[in-house]
Amino acid sequence: MPSTRTLLQALLLGVGSCAANPLVASNSGPEVETRTLEEIHQAALKEGGIVTLWHGGDETTQQNTLKQAFEARFPGMTLNSTVDLSKYHDAALDEQLANNNVYVDSIILQTVQDYPRWNEEGALLQYAPLGFNEVAPAYKDSLGATYYGVAINGWKFIVNTNKSNVALNEWEDFLNPELKDKLVLTYPNDDDAVLWAFDLILERYGTGFFDRLLAQNPRWVRGTATPSTILRQANSTYAATFTSGGGFVSSNGVNFTLPTQGPFVTWAQTAAILKDAPHPEGAKLLHGFLLSTEWQQPRGWSVRRDVPLPANFPFGELDDNKNTNAGAFMPFMVDRARVGRLKDWLESKIGTPQGLSPLKDGI
Ligand SMILES: *[C@@H]1O[C@H](CO)[C@@H](O)[C@H](O)[C@H]1NC(C)=O
Ligand SMILES: *[C@@H]1O[C@H](CO)[C@@H](O)[C@H](O)[C@H]1NC(C)=O
Numbered sequence: 419m420p421s422t423r424t425l426l427q428a429l430l431l432g433v434g435s436c437a438a439n440p441l442v443a444s445n446s447g448p449e450v451e452t453r454t455l456e457e458i459h460q461a462a463l464k465e466g467g468i469v470t471l472w473h474g475g476d477e478t479t480q481q482n483t484l485k486q487a488f489e490a491r492f493p494g495m496t497l498n499s500t501v502d503l504s505k506y507h508d509a510a511l512d513e514q515l516a517n518n519n520v521y522v523d524s525i526i527l528q529t530v531q532d533y534p535r536w537n538e539e540g541a542l543l544q545y546a547p548l549g550f551n552e553v554a555p556a557y558k559d560s561l562g563a564t565y566y567g568v569a570i571n572g573w574k575f576i577v578n579t580n581k582s583n584v585a586l587n588e589w590e591d592f593l594n595p596e597l598k599d600k601l602v603l604t605y606p607n608d609d610d611a612v613l614w615a616f617d618l619i620l621e622r623y624g625t626g627f628f629d630r631l632l633a634q635n636p637r638w639v640r641g642t643a644t645p646s647t648i649l650r651q652a653n654s655t656y657a658a659t660f661t662s663g664g665g666f667v668s669s670n671g672v673n674f675t676l677p678t679q680g681p682f683v684t685w686a687q688t689a690a691i692l693k694d695a696p697h698p699e700g701a702k703l704l705h706g707f708l709l710s711t712e713w714q715q716p717r718g719w720s721v722r723r724d725v726p727l728p729a730n731f732p733f734g735e736l737d738d739n740k741n742t743n744a745g746a747f748m749p750f751m752v753d754r755a756r757v758g759r760l761k762d763w764l765e766s767k768i769g770t771p772q773g774l775s776p777l778k779d780g781i
């Protein structure tokens with residue numbers, strides 16, 4: 419690797435940590451929600467019964483579960499959700515802000531580095547939703563309550579056991595000769611959370627590991643749902659990935675694992691309500707619902723400290739896991755110079771991302 423500051427140094431220096439960001443002082447402080455979800459529901463109905471959400475992702479259907487659950491839980495409400503790559507949503511939101519024409523209510527994105535900036539620009543509503551107090555400090559703007567994690571996302575080791583018998587226990591297992599021509603991976607120079615995985619493995623295992631991974635002849639694709647989709651297809655020979663999320667219960671020919679020695683990526687998918695949101699009550703309802711125990715609990719690792727893991731969850735408590743640090747994603751993401759250098763280095767090895775966005779291209 420080119421000499422870049424290590425993650426550890428970044429953390430020790432506190433560079434870019436969200437807690438270190440002195441917020442634009444507000445005398446009044448954030449509005450703290452005291453109503454129940456049912457009371458907010460009534461206010462949101464009076465407001466028009468709609469909430470416009472821009473959610474980061476790479477398949478249009480990715481938020482259908484949320485939409486169905488939200489609309490069933492709160493009759494009369496419509497969740498007007500649009501999924502796109504977070505970096506594209508960011509650019510489009512900047513355009514709305516520049517034109518003073520905010521029509522989105524809620525943003526939930528992977529590009530966490532933009533939240534401190536939008537906050538400094540005064541673009542975000544200072545509002546502590548129901549559940550905000552229980553969100554771990556590393557995942558939120560504790561002072562202004564302008565942004566906060568609402569979900570712990572991350573990449574898993576995934577293998578289609580119909581196509582490969584290689585058990586993925588550690589990173590070295592991806593170098594198994596039996597996985598030659600069978601790996602499908604997302605371009606790290608197209609998605610910064612995938613980039614972070616490469617950053618972690620380069621730091622730990624060096625460029626030698628990376629060269630051996632390239633020698634496996636992985637197929638590079640756009641979108642992080644794409645590898646998971648392709649490895650499941652009976653008509654493809656691709657069998658394994660480490661750049662998709664997805665479930666946690668191994669079943670029906672798909673195994674999910676995580677390393678117990680090597681590092682792996684988790685982060686808090688981060689949410690905010692726009693200060694000029696046309697439907698603030700709808701957005702408050704959505705965020706209160708997302709942070710509720712009823713929504714958080716079945717999904718595995720939670721941004722809240724008080725939510726127990728589901729009974730069938732195989733990976734143990736997040737805070738006890740020494741191999742991942744979801745709170746370190748923000749410092750990684752705000753150091754754009756370092757992110758840019760790493761992208762350029764990877765691009766020199768694997769080329770520029772090919773193909774349209776998976777949302778426009780299909781797979
Ligand atoms: C739904 O979302 C789209 C995309 O953000 C937006 O153009 C449209 O105005 C929204 N619809 C309503 C009724 O707010
Ligand atoms: C998949 O998981 C099952 C159940 O845990 C296990 O028996 C099997 O060996 C695993 N196969 C691979 C390839 O990981």
Ligand SMILES: *[C@@H]1O[C@H](CO)[C@@H](O)[C@H](O)[C@H]1NC(C)=O
Nearest residue numbers: 647648650651652653654781
């Ligand atoms: C492979 O199967 C998928 C459905 O699982 C289909 O969408 C795709 O077109 C198929 N590809 C080829 C090359 O046949």
Ligand SMILES: *[C@@H]1O[C@H](CO)[C@@H](O)[C@H](O)[C@H]1NC(C)=O
Nearest residue numbers: 578580649650652670671672
């Ligand atoms: C694996 O094979 C079984 C048995 O044919 C099938 O039911 C299952 O859908 C397959 N799973 C995948 C992911 O290919």
